[in-house]
Amino acid sequence: MTQTILEKIKAYKLEEIAADKAAVPLEEVEALAAAAPPVRPFADALLTASIENYGLIAEIKKASPSKGLIRADFDPSALAKAYEDGGATCLSVLTDTPSFQGAKQFLIDARAACDLPVLRKDFMYDTYQVAEARSMGADCILIIMASVSDAQAAELEDAATQYGMDALIETHNAAEVERALLLKSRMIGINNRNLNTFETSLDTTRTLSKHVPGERMIVCESGLNTAQDLADMARFGARTFLIGESLMRQEDVAGATRNLLANPLRAGGM
Numbered sequence: 001m002t003q004t005i006l007e008k009i010k011a012y013k014l015e016e017i018a019a020d021k022a023a024v025p026l027e028e029v030e031a032l033a034a035a036a037p038p039v040r041p042f043a044d045a046l047l048t049a050s051i052e053n054y055g056l057i058a059e060i061k062k063a064s065p066s067k068g069l070i071r072a073d074f075d076p077s078a079l080a081k082a083y084e085d086g087g088a089t090c091l092s093v094l095t096d097t098p099s100f101q102g103a104k105q106f107l108i109d110a111r112a113a114c115d116l117p118v119l120r121k122d123f124m125y126d127t128y129q130v131a132e133a134r135s136m137g138a139d140c141i142l143i144i145m146a147s148v149s150d151a152q153a154a155e156l157e158d159a160a161t162q163y164g165m166d167a168l169i170e171t172h173n174a175a176e177v178e179r180a181l182l183l184k185s186r187m188i189g190i191n192n193r194n195l196n197t198f199e200t201s202l203d204t205t206r207t208l209s210k211h212v213p214g215e216r217m218i219v220c221e222s223g224l225n226t227a228q229d230l231a232d233m234a235r236f237g238a239r240t241f242l243i244g245e246s247l248m249r250q251e252d253v254a255g256a257t258r259n260l261l262a263n264p265l266r267a268g269g270m
């Protein structure tokens, strides 16, 4: 039987975690996490930004399984600064190497170059990775409901909370939203990318947003290209966005980020 992309990623990730644990024992990672720079509030920053305008998690993404290489001229520090200058609220940094050409060092460099809170964008299965995320300086982790059980999700979320970090809970369908709501995290990600076909459709957010109660924050993820897309999604209750590829393909990343955040609803243009 052919494996799905998440199954393939999980297989190499579990090997990677075992190798990392052998190379750097948990106690050492925990000591590094305890010495890491203080946590920057991630969800709070998004909430504040989304009251005034939109919250934007701008992603530092070199490549992807669906698109291959996205940006050849890739300097995480410069990109982090450009995103901050353009008005992004938070950063997302891919640390997975085999599928996204990401690196742990990218997160460390990006965070050091700006004052924004940072999400470790990776496939999390083990609380060891949460300690590792904090040791790099991450302020938030991603929990993908499609790749973990309810018990694993709760365990990862608890570990993040113990470090004072936030967790973004990612969903792709109504059943996953229902499971995500059993957790405590405020941020419910709705990913518009179908992980089997890699196609993106904003209809996913249009459909799933009604399953998310008002006290949680919808983070609309993937396939967002224009300010109009954001305004469209805002009508469905999403005022916080996670955007990678469309910004990564721009020469002037700060300018493109600024243009994306020019909210036509606020300007009275809609």
Ligand SMILES: O=C(O)c1ccccc1NCC(=O)[C@H](O)[C@H](O)COP(=O)(O)O
Pocket: 005, 059, 061, 064, 065, 066, 067, 191, 193, 195, 198, 200, 221, 222, 223, 224, 242, 243, 244, 245, 246
């Ligand atoms: O981006 C992919 O091709 C991908 C494939 C398999 C699993 C996850 C994938 N992407 C992770 C993401 O969630 C996105 O990087 C993020 O939402 C930003 O999406 P985009 O703005 O479309 O780059």
